[in-house]
Amino acid sequence: xxxxxxxxxxxxxxxxxxxxxxxxxxxxxxxxxxxxxxxxxxxxxxxxxxxxxxxxxxxxxxxxxxxxxxxxxxxxxxxxxxxxxxxxxxxxxxxxxxxxxxxxxxxxxxxxxxxxxxxxxxxxxxxxxxxxxxxxxxxxxxxxxxxxxxxxxxxxxxxxxxxxxxxxxxxxxxxxxxxxxxxxxxxxxxxxxxxxxxxxxxxxxxxxxxxxxxxxxxxxxxxxxxxxxxxxxxxxxxxxxxxxxxxxxxxxxxxxxxxxxxxxxxxxxxxxxxxxxxxxxxxxxxxxxxxxxxxxxxxxxxxxxxxxxxxxxxxxxxxxxxxxxxxxxxxxxxxxxxxxxxxxxxxxxxxxxxxx
Ligand SMILES: [Zn+2]
Numbered sequence: 001x002x003x004x005x006x007x008x009x010x011x012x013x014x015x016x017x018x019x020x021x022x023x024x025x026x027x028x029x030x031x032x033x034x035x036x037x038x039x040x041x042x043x044x045x046x047x048x049x050x051x052x053x054x055x056x057x058x059x060x061x062x063x064x065x066x067x068x069x070x071x072x073x074x075x076x077x078x079x080x081x082x083x084x085x086x087x088x089x090x091x092x093x094x095x096x097x098x099x100x101x102x103x104x105x106x107x108x109x110x111x112x113x114x115x116x117x118x119x120x121x122x123x124x125x126x127x128x129x130x131x132x133x134x135x136x137x138x139x140x141x142x143x144x145x146x147x148x149x150x151x152x153x154x155x156x157x158x159x160x161x162x163x164x165x166x167x168x169x170x171x172x173x174x175x176x177x178x179x180x181x182x183x184x185x186x187x188x189x190x191x192x193x194x195x196x197x198x199x200x201x202x203x204x205x206x207x208x209x210x211x212x213x214x215x216x217x218x219x220x221x222x223x224x225x226x227x228x229x230x231x232x233x234x235x236x237x238x239x240x241x242x243x244x245x246x247x248x249x250x251x252x253x254x255x256x257x258x259x260x261x262x263x264x265x266x267x268x269x270x271x272x273x274x275x276x277x278x279x280x281x282x283x284x285x286x287x288x289x290x291x292x293x294x295x296x297x298x299x300x301x302x303x304x305x306x307x308x309x310x311x312x313x314x315x316x317x318x319x320x321x322x323x324x325x326x327x328x329x330x331x332x333x334x335x336x337x338x339x340x341x342x343x344x345x346x347x348x349x350x351x352x353x354x355x356x
Pocket of ligand 1: 197203
């Protein structure tokens with residue numbers, strides 16, 4: 001049977017509209033069940049749901065997607081199609097607002113007229129999806145493309161690569177500032193050195209420092225800083241102070257839209273003003289997401305003894321690095337003057353803290 005093109009288009013349009021309507025009602029759509037839920041797409045498949053929830057918590061706590069993927073593969077966890085998990089699929093499964101009961105349609109959260117996300121007719125796996133969203137949105141960058149493909153699989157093998165920077169002065173009075181790399185020195189009995197890379201790699205090769213000692217020293221400074229902030233913080237983080245402005249702006253925008261639809265204000269007035277409001281609303285929403293992430297992170301860190309978790313290796317390297325990156329822009333390594341073997345001097349490490 002031949003169906004006219006126009007007819008096909010009509011059917012497609014109808015399906016799209018129906019998907020949108022179902023999305024607004026929070027009714028599940030699409031083919032195969034999502035990982036974590038049963039065939040009814042509403043009730044949880046316990047074993048999978050627990051895996052998802054744990055992975056979500058781990059990601060929020062700073063664990064790398066790669067190490068979760070590795071664990072799942074080792075444990076023989078399969079997708080709903082019976083395949084081995086790939087990084088992109090795992091990321092999409094975790095970045096799905098469905099996890100906390102919400103619905104995404106064409107890339108955006110489905111919201112009701114008040115801008116509140118529509119809650120679906122399925123059981124959620126976890127609640128702090130905003131935190132995951134913030135995390136993945138901010139991770140879209142050199143290693144993670146917008147569609148979730150990971151382009152760089154290298155998980156750093158040392159605590160401070162990319163964080164330590166060379167502090168040797170150049171001719172113009174500026175410091176070299178090249179990110180230091182790791183080189184192993186057989187003569188140091190398995191030890192390693194953080195080293196400014198060669199000129200051809202963008203450095204000056206002018207500074208190097210005992211890796212184990214630098215790691216110890218910076219770890220101690222970071223833990224002390226965490227404890228100091230924990231004492232100062234307590235309840236500061238719990239409330240986000242932009243809620244009022246966001247609500248006011250959203251209301252104002254709706255009001256203006258109505259006025260414009262009723263021809264009470266002109267196009268010339270409406271469009272630029274509406275654009276300005278939209279930009280600010282977007283800004284505020286992203287602030288709110290970032291705040292949710294901070295609160296979530298803070299609770300991971302302050303609930304229990306960080307120092308103990310750090311020492312007992314409950315944190316893996318990626319989690320430790322995530323914590324360090326939250327506190328430090330960089331640590332500048334000042335060259336040891338004079339030459340020859342000098343004792344390790346912690347004062348020649350200058351931390352650049354991110355202000356709280
Ligand atoms: Zn250098």
